[in-house]
Amino acid sequence: METIAENQRVKTAKKIEKMFGHIDYKNPPELCPVRDVMSVASDQWSTLIILWLGYFETLRFNKLKKYVYGISNKVLSQRLKVLEADGYISRKAFPEVPIRVEYALTEFGQSYVERLLELTEWMQQNSPKVLANREKYGIV
Amino acid sequence: METIAENQRVKTAKKIEKMFGHIDYKNPPELCPVRDVMSVASDQWSTLIILWLGYFETLRFNKLKKYVYGISNKVLSQRLKVLEADGYISRKAFPEVPIRVEYALTEFGQSYVERLLELTEWMQQNSPKVLANREKYGIV
């Protein structure tokens, strides 16, 4: 066995224990904060929205829709609302005509995007590997 | 302006540019590998499955179901298949009676869980903040 890899595995396990170790699986809580928060922030569209707001300091609704291509008005609007409610982004409406609305990351959102980026960079580096695995597996 | 925070912001923006800068938004690709890979790996149930396999070296179907509480047989079975196809986990079936099936992280999955953990630890630390924001926002 490679002891370095094994060491890392043990470290990882300890972190996970710290995260979920308190849960009683005979009677699990109906709402776990980690799950709850994660399901909003790491939703597919949410991550793209947050990444783009990490690139541009502010973005208006239609610009955001252009960069997060494929998203519908409806879902974009919904996601922006929950991301605002959870404190990742801010919404500023200017009473002009036509109305101008600017979305931006909050400080909290900024701290999140930095963590998120580490994951997405890993995804980018490893996507060829995943795609190759998928091919090999057959069912695509 | 705080120059340290501003510096960090610029760094973040550069990373995002590197990730998405090549895309032509007048004619965006219908399938972006980063999106594609991310949508499997950072799915709500998938992350929980991967975390638990990062804790126990191997887990059988029903144990996994116990820890990833709330998941249905159907969805667990589906997720395990795609996670196997994408190369994160391995499935070993022992021809006993009744059949025994062991799931485990591959080396690749192990390297993923380490990245994933950084995110989920952040989530755990910050979930009180998010929940407080949500409360303040009103619509729960």
Added chain:
DNA sequence: TCATATGGTTACTTTTTGTAACTTACTCTT
């Protein structure tokens, strides 16, 4: 006057999830 732009909303359809019962084959209990 008609088209365009803004930031959405609404009604409707399609896809994805969740629920719960069922399967196969063997063993343990009564």
Added chain:
DNA sequence: AAGAGTAAGTTACAAAAAGTAACCATATGA
């Protein structure tokens, strides 16, 4: 010997989420 239990799923059906496309008010530019 009949019935229940176990393991790892599958299947048919119901509910929830997401996607589609038309629509809204208001004002400007052609």
